[in-house]
Amino acid sequence: MGTSGDVSKLHILFFPYMAHGHMIPTLDMAKLFATKGAKSTILTTPLNSTLFFEKPIKSFNQENPGLEDIAIKILNFPCTELGLPEGCENTDFIFSNPDLVKAGLTLKFLLAMNYFQEPLEQLLETMKPDCLVGNMFFPWATKVADKFGVPRLVFHGTGYFSLCTSYCVRLHKPYEKVASSSEPFVIPELPGDIVITDEQLIEKEEESVMGRFMKEIRESERDSFGVLVNSFYELEPAYSDFYKNVVAKRAWDIGPLSLRNRGFEEKAERGKKASIDEHECVKWLDSKKCDSVIYLSFGSMANFNNEQLLEIAAGLEMSEHDFIWVVNKNCSQVEMEEWLPEGFEERTKGRGLIICGWAPQVLILDHQAVGGFLTHCGWNSLLEGVASGLPMVTWPLGAEQFYNEKLVTQVLKTGVCVGVTKMSKVVGDFISREKVERAVREVMCGEERRKHAKELAEMAKDAVKEGGSSDIEVDRLMEELMLVRLQKGKE
Numbered sequence: 306m307g308t309s310g311d312v313s314k315l316h317i318l319f320f321p322y323m324a325h326g327h328m329i330p331t332l333d334m335a336k337l338f339a340t341k342g343a344k345s346t347i348l349t350t351p352l353n354s355t356l357f358f359e360k361p362i363k364s365f366n367q368e369n370p371g372l373e374d375i376a377i378k379i380l381n382f383p384c385t386e387l388g389l390p391e392g393c394e395n396t397d398f399i400f401s402n403p404d405l406v407k408a409g410l411t412l413k414f415l416l417a418m419n420y421f422q423e424p425l426e427q428l429l430e431t432m433k434p435d436c437l438v439g440n441m442f443f444p445w446a447t448k449v450a451d452k453f454g455v456p457r458l459v460f461h462g463t464g465y466f467s468l469c470t471s472y473c474v475r476l477h478k479p480y481e482k483v484a485s486s487s488e489p490f491v492i493p494e495l496p497g498d499i500v501i502t503d504e505q506l507i508e509k510e511e512e513s514v515m516g517r518f519m520k521e522i523r524e525s526e527r528d529s530f531g532v533l534v535n536s537f538y539e540l541e542p543a544y545s546d547f548y549k550n551v552v553a554k555r556a557w558d559i560g561p562l563s564l565r566n567r568g569f570e571e572k573a574e575r576g577k578k579a580s581i582d583e584h585e586c587v588k589w590l591d592s593k594k595c596d597s598v599i600y601l602s603f604g605s606m607a608n609f610n611n612e613q614l615l616e617i618a619a620g621l622e623m624s625e626h627d628f629i630w631v632v633n634k635n636c637s638q639v640e641m642e643e644w645l646p647e648g649f650e651e652r653t654k655g656r657g658l659i660i661c662g663w664a665p666q667v668l669i670l671d672h673q674a675v676g677g678f679l680t681h682c683g684w685n686s687l688l689e690g691v692a693s694g695l696p697m698v699t700w701p702l703g704a705e706q707f708y709n710e711k712l713v714t715q716v717l718k719t720g721v722c723v724g725v726t727k728m729s730k731v732v733g734d735f736i737s738r739e740k741v742e743r744a745v746r747e748v749m750c751g752e753e754r755r756k757h758a759k760e761l762a763e764m765a766k767d768a769v770k771e772g773g774s775s776d777i778e779v780d781r782l783m784e785e786l787m788l789v790r791l792q793k794g795k796e
């Protein structure tokens with residue numbers, strides 16, 4: 306039974322990993338289930354609550370008086386006791402300081418998540434939600450939830466294609482059969498004859514700290530109630546089927562979650578306060594022709610060196626296309642001079658906007674003037690690009706982003722690779738200005754690619770409409786959870 310006092314309402318507890326790429330879709334999930342009549346509670350730490358959740362949840366609750374309020378439940382996170390700097394409550398803290406990344410804080414932060422086991426146990430004992438949606442990085446969550454008879458759903462934050470790719474690569478080890486790490490091979494068993502190289506694969510070492518951690522994640526997924534996937538069936542049907550038939554017991558496609566944000570404010574303030582006035586940004590876009598602007602963003606973690614930034618700027622200028630470029634830095638005029646070609650700002654005046662810091666991404670992508678997206682292929686960004694009907698230039702850096710790139714370029718055929726060949730932790734291959742220019746020109750001029758991208762966007766919108774594929778999946782999941790509750794009531 307939920308804590309709301311209303312026995313008919315399901316109570317779903319969401320526990321996101323503390324990184325923007327996970328907290329953003331979790332907030333969207335909480336809204337989705339609240340809209341469907343459930344009670345949603347988000348579990349997070351004090352700082353993330355203030356920085357990230359309080360304001361949008363307050364607005365959502367005010368704007369939807371007929372729904373059960375989304376609640377926030379705070380768990381303390383004693384950073385210093387866990388060997389982390391004071392205030393290190395999310396990955397943003399680490400990625401905004403390259404020295405912390407170099408010092409290995411990313412892995413330390415990930416492993417510090419173990420701390421939450423005990424507080425979560427205490428919480429579940431008293432709260433007894435109908436379900437726990439626990440992030441993949443909390444592999445102990447399945448057992449903890451099981452102690453109290455709470456079904457645990459896993460949220461990876463990525464799509465079916467990369468989940469299936471990981472599975473096939475792990476199982477068949479095709480990288481052992483090639484002569485060099487740059488020799489392309491077809492991924493065995495994976496539908497679509499997908500080609501990749503060894504140097505683009507996620508860490509394969511099974512005995513490393515990360516390798517063992519990934520094994521725990523797989524085991525906890527195997528024992529869980531199932532997997533929630535931010536995707537929609539029509540986008541990757543072969544992989545959705547493969548995952549459900551071969552890889553995992555059960556999964557529900559409930560995306561694109563970003564489409565749950567309809568109002569201006571909701572779209573404009575996802576994640577952080579934007580570093581540009583949203584209205585100014587839209588006004589600038591309003592002055593541009595339809596499909597004429599390329600938007601460049603590398604997500605919440607990438608941090609390029611000045612040499613690479615300079616090359617991107619030169620490539621953009623050479624492409625002669627209008628652009629909005631998000632640079633993940635707080636930059637003064639003096640700092641910008643270190644990575645902008647001399648005279649760049651005068652020559653591109655009126656043609657380009659540089660946003661230093663955080664951009665209102667979904668608002669920008671949805672604007673009709675935007676006609677292309679140069680992306681690092683983080684799953685949220687990629688799916689947001691799909692939902693906005695955009696052809697993409699792919700520039701993967703790490704994690705599962707190379708897999709996502711293959712979906713866009715080899716399966717959906719709505720993307721052009723910028724030409725990155727290998728995985729790197731924070732910054733990838735050096736990409737020349739000529740490559741940037743070529744890829745931007747190609748993506749902005751390819752009419753077939755654009756047409757297909759727009760068709761996918763229509764499918765995405767249909768999927769989340771009442772009676773659409775994702776909408777039906779959400780209903781189906783809620784019915785199953787209700788059955789579990791009824792079953793428990795009988796025991």
Ligand code: UDP
Nearest residue numbers: 326329604605606663664666683684685686
């Ligand atoms: N994002 C944003 N403004 C920015 C950068 C990122 O709103 O300037 C959002 C973006 O819309 C996406 C998320 O942050 O929802 C980034 O997640 P993704 O999976 O794309 O990449 P990650 O940051 O996890 O690498």
